[in-house]
Amino acid sequence: MYVRELSVTDFRSWAQADLTFSPGVSVLVGANGQGKTNLVEAVGYLATLGSHRVSSDAPLVRRGAAAAQVRATVVNDGRELTVQVEIQPGKANRARVNRSPVTRARDILGIVRTVVFAPEDLALVRGDPGERRGFLDELLVARAPRWAGVRADYEKVLRQRSALLKTARHARGDTSTLEVWDAHLARAGAALTAGRIQLAAALAPHVTAAYAAVAPESVPVGARYRSKVAAVDELAGTADGQDDVTGGAAHAELAAAVEVALLEEIGRRRDQEIERGVCLVGPHRDELDLSLGEGPAKGFASHGESWALALALRLGGFELLREEGSEPILVLDDVFAELDARRRDALARTAARAEQVLVTAAVDDDVPSVLNGTRYVIEAGTVRDGVAS
Amino acid sequence: MFEGPVQDLIDELGRLPGIGPKSAQRLAFHLLGAEEADITRLQDALAKVKAGVVFCEVCGNVSEKQRCRICADARRDATLVCVVEEPKDVMAVERTREFRGRYHVLGGALDPMGGIGPDQLRVRELLRRIGGQQTEGGEQEPEIAEVILAMDPNTEGEATATYLVRLLRDFPGLAVTKLASGLPMGGDLEFADELTLGRALAGRRGAL
Numbered sequence: 104m105y106v107r108e109l110s111v112t113d114f115r116s117w118a119q120a121d122l123t124f125s126p127g128v129s130v131l132v133g134a135n136g137q138g139k140t141n142l143v144e145a146v147g148y149l150a151t152l153g154s155h156r157v158s159s160d161a162p163l164v165r166r167g168a169a170a171a172q173v174r175a176t177v178v179n180d181g182r183e184l185t186v187q188v189e190i191q192p193g194k195a196n197r198a199r200v201n202r203s204p205v206t207r208a209r210d211i212l213g214i215v216r217t218v219v220f221a222p223e224d225l226a227l228v229r230g231d232p233g234e235r236r237g238f239l240d241e242l243l244v245a246r247a248p249r250w251a252g253v254r255a256d257y258e259k260v261l262r263q264r265s266a267l268l269k270t271a272r273h274a275r276g277d278t279s280t281l282e283v284w285d286a287h288l289a290r291a292g293a294a295l296t297a298g299r300i301q302l303a304a305a306l307a308p309h310v311t312a313a314y315a316a317v318a319p320e321s322v323p324v325g326a327r328y329r330s331k332v333a334a335v336d337e338l339a340g341t342a343d344g345q346d347d348v349t350g351g352a353a354h355a356e357l358a359a360a361v362e363v364a365l366l367e368e369i370g371r372r373r374d375q376e377i378e379r380g381v382c383l384v385g386p387h388r389d390e391l392d393l394s395l396g397e398g399p400a401k402g403f404a405s406h407g408e409s410w411a412l413a414l415a416l417r418l419g420g421f422e423l424l425r426e427e428g429s430e431p432i433l434v435l436d437d438v439f440a441e442l443d444a445r446r447r448d449a450l451a452r453t454a455a456r457a458e459q460v461l462v463t464a465a466v467d468d469d470v471p472s473v474l475n476g477t478r479y480v481i482e483a484g485t486v487r488d489g490v491a492s
Numbered sequence: 493m494f495e496g497p498v499q500d501l502i503d504e505l506g507r508l509p510g511i512g513p514k515s516a517q518r519l520a521f522h523l524l525g526a527e528e529a530d531i532t533r534l535q536d537a538l539a540k541v542k543a544g545v546v547f548c549e550v551c552g553n554v555s556e557k558q559r560c561r562i563c564a565d566a567r568r569d570a571t572l573v574c575v576v577e578e579p580k581d582v583m584a585v586e587r588t589r590e591f592r593g594r595y596h597v598l599g600g601a602l603d604p605m606g607g608i609g610p611d612q613l614r615v616r617e618l619l620r621r622i623g624g625q626q627t628e629g630g631e632q633e634p635e636i637a638e639v640i641l642a643m644d645p646n647t648e649g650e651a652t653a654t655y656l657v658r659l660l661r662d663f664p665g666l667a668v669t670k671l672a673s674g675l676p677m678g679g680d681l682e683f684a685d686e687l688t689l690g691r692a693l694a695g696r697r698g699a700l
Contacts, residue, residue, distance in 0.1 A: 248686075249686040249687070252685075252687055256647065259647045260647055262605060263604045263647065263648070263651070267604035270604070270607075280602060283651050283655040283658065287654065
């Protein structure tokens with residue numbers, strides 16, 4: 104798929120910007136602070152209804168404006184769709200598809216699909232496990248939008264059960280309502296865990312291959328889903344990437360097995376949970392383990408290795424989505440400056456295969472010559488485009 | 493800002509659910525221009541809603557007397573009880589005109605974040621009803637044969653249903669059923685969301 108038209112109003116630094124893209128490579132060039140990243144961020148927002156840079160929507164609206172608008176026309180297998188989102192902080196987003204409003208903004212997920220690689224992604228390797236769980240969940244939603252619902256359900260049950268645990272210490276003895284929430288947590292948690300396990304299994308070989316491509320001189324890397332619950336972890340170790348994540352029989356079977364294991368563990372740790380007043384069992388405590396050679400990546404990988412590994416995770420996700428059909432738009436936000444010449448070229452060669460790549464760079468020379476394409480010069484809130492190089 | 497009573501009215505109206513500042517203003521000026529008789533009727537209704545409404549001693553629905561119209565109606569099947577969250581859910585089921593049993597209003601759903609546990613709901617009253625104990629009026633009600641759980645199909649409603657099932661399975665001979673979950677009538681299959689359609693598939697029935 105590719106974006107043909109992008110239009111933003113009152114989004115970040117832009118009062119108004121309209122760009123026309125074609126398939127292949129588009130490079131947005133401009134000095135720091137001119138708003139290059141804001142434009143690709145807008146494309147990413149349509150794909151995930153979230154920004155890759157901030158967790159709240161408030162900074163996305165231009166100062167002084169009440170609402171921001173992002174509109175894009177994407178072409179997927181020759182079929183054109185226009186999606187539009189109005190971002191009003193503190194209110195629900197309003198979305199339109201081909202100018203008709205949809206009931207929930209969530210309904211537009213899946214129309215624009217992107218894989219964004221940005222400087223923030225270093226946190227995928229160096230940050231807390233939450234970053235990596237978020238990465239897996241985002242990829243699940245990109246594969247099949249229904250996972251947004253599965254994740255939201257789990258988070259709701261988790262919040263309710265946590266609230267109950269906080270008061271449970273005072274109401275000692277009576278665990279009858281807690282058992283009800285145990286059952287719901289186990290069921291919702293098992294669905295999410297099983298999805299992540301299958302995704303991680305399918306993703307791992309792509310990550311290994313992508314790392315070998317961008318850092319040919321380095322040691323092999325691995326990625327594996329880790330659960331704090333031993334029985335679930337065992338299931339994660341035996342899952343293979345052949346299963347489909349869209350809810351096939353293998354998924355149902357795995358989810359059922361995980362549910363049993365989670366329920367048992369919740370029963371075992373009941374006293375501890377009541378004592379501490381937090382949920383100690385469930386996918387919100389899981390992790391995607393990244394390994395570099397024999398050891399773990401976190402804490403051992405060098406800066407360059409961490410970068411290459413974060414890149415491999417994104418490219419692995421990209422290859423996985425591509426293998427399964429509709430090809431996502433690849434966004435490389437300000438990443439070339441961080442890589443040495445060899446890795447730049449390796450990344451550029453991989454990226455050049457994508458149907459559409461949107462690249463931002465402060466200096467034109469940072470972008471390898473393999474990525475020849477249309478240059479857009481971003482300067483003082485204006486876009487000069489069509490400068491082919 | 494308007495002066496005096498008009499602004500007071502706008503502020504009060506604006507505190508109602510679903511009414512923003514603009515709607516409050518429109519309502520206030522409508523009331524300002526309304527007939528004296530209309531205003532008096534509205535005043536009466538407002539005054540009575542707090543003072544004149546009681547909750548039915550049997551089912552917990554809003555009622556005018558100690559016992560609501562449905563619970564007092566001898567033609568309705570007292571062995572069949574539909575458990576709902578709110579009084580407005582009673583109205584929803586009543587509109588179908590399909591249900592000839594009685595109701596039990598819980599007054600909400602389990603919601604630990606909102607501080608709602610079983611003790612805040614009318615669960616004990618439900619168990620007492622099923623246990624066949626005499627009501628305060630001294631009359632012996634017929635024994636309940638079936639309880640229909642009709643909670644909202646969301647996280648809190650589902651948890652409440654699960655909780656009640658756990659309690660009710662201890663009553664020998666009592667049938668406990670749950671509303672079917674599936675597709676809306678007059679809808680299109682293609683427009684159903686995945687969750688609803690998935691539920692409908694899981695709960696499919698033999699067609700022969």
